[in-house]
Amino acid sequence: KGYTTLQAGLAILPMALAIGFLSPVAGLISDKKSPKLALYIATLSYLLVNFLLLPSLNYFTPKDTAILYLTLMGVGMGFFFAPITQMALRSLGEKTTFGVSLMHYIRFVGGSFGTALATNDLQRFATENFQRSTEVQNIQWVQMHIQRWSQELSLLTHQSQEKAQALFYQLQSLYALSDAFGSTLFLAGLWALLGSVPIFYLLFKDVLVRKRKG
Numbered sequence: 512k513g514y515t516t517l518q519a520g521l522a523i524l525p526m527a528l529a530i531g532f533l534s535p536v537a538g539l540i541s542d543k544k545s546p547k548l549a550l551y552i553a554t555l556s557y558l559l560v561n562f563l564l565l566p567s568l569n570y571f572t573p574k575d576t577a578i579l580y581l582t583l584m585g586v587g588m589g590f591f592f593a594p595i596t597q598m599a600l601r602s603l604g605e606k607t608t609f610g611v612s613l614m615h616y617i618r619f620v621g622g623s624f625g626t627a628l629a630t631n632d633l634q635r636f637a638t639e640n641f642q643r644s645t646e647v648q649n650i651q652w653v654q655m656h657i658q659r660w661s662q663e664l665s666l667l668t669h670q671s672q673e674k675a676q677a678l679f680y681q682l683q684s685l686y687a688l689s690d691a692f693g694s695t696l697f698l699a700g701l702w703a704l705l706g707s708v709p710i711f712y713l714l715f716k717d718v719l720v721r722k723r724k725g
Contacts, residue, residue, distance in 0.1 A: 512570065522574060522577070522578055522581075523581060525582040525585070526581040526585035527585065528585075529583075529585030529588075529589055530585045530588050530592075533585075533586060533589030533590055534589050534593050535593075536589070536590075537552075537553070537589060537590040537591070537592070538594075538597075540552075541593055541597050546593075546594035546597045546598050547594070547713060547717065548594075549590050549593065550590075550591065550594040550598070550713075551710070551714060553587050553588070553589075553594070554707050554710045554711075555587075556583070556586050556587040557588065557591065557703060558703060558704060558707065560584045560586075560587060561699065561703050562697070564580045565584065565696040565699075565700065566693045566694075567693060568692055570685060570686075570688070570689035571689065596614070625699075628702075629695055629699060632694070632695045632699075633688075633692065633695045636691035637684075637687045637691040639691075640687035640688075640690045640691055641683060641684060644683055644687060653679065657672075657676055660675035660679070664678075
């Protein structure tokens with residue numbers, strides 16, 4: 512949307528603040544209650560945001576709405592890091608240093624793979640959307656609008672026909688990329704769901720244990 516680097520940074524600042532504020536809260540819950548409780552809260556909130564809110568984001572989404580959705584996603588992320596770290600490291604004993612190093616390495620590699628996959632998916636969906644919109648276009652309608660834009664541009668510049676065609680191409684590319692964001696974010700939600708399988712397994716075991724005790 513033409514935002515500057517500062518404006519983009521300020522837009523994602525609330526999400527970062529949510530992560531920073533709720534991480535200690537999740538740590539307190541992990542210490543006072545159970546790390547699993549904080550982990551379940553994180554998983555539920557993150558998946559709900561990923562499947563119900565984020566796929567609706569596109570180029571035309573108001574900035575305030577996008578900031579709100581990202582902040583809600585930050586809530587899930589903030590509740591996630593503290594309990595998963597505690598559960599991963601609490602039984603390592605003398606190997607805690609090695610475990611911390613390995614955990615950070617896995618996070619780095621996972622983040623790199625996630626960024627690469629998301630970028631590839633975004634480009635793929637944008638290309639597919641552009642191609643599909645081209646296939647279903649009404650040629651007469653397109654030519655009519657290009658001709659109208661060409662006439663309007665002829666008052667301002669030379670090569671008005673070529674510039675009108677370029678304008679239509681850019682507009683079609685914008686809509687293709689806008690729709691690709693929703694598809695990419697939904698696919699990211701599916702990856703998150705796959706990664707949540709071990710957490711669902713822990714939840715299932717806890718439910719069975721409570722039933723047996725009850």
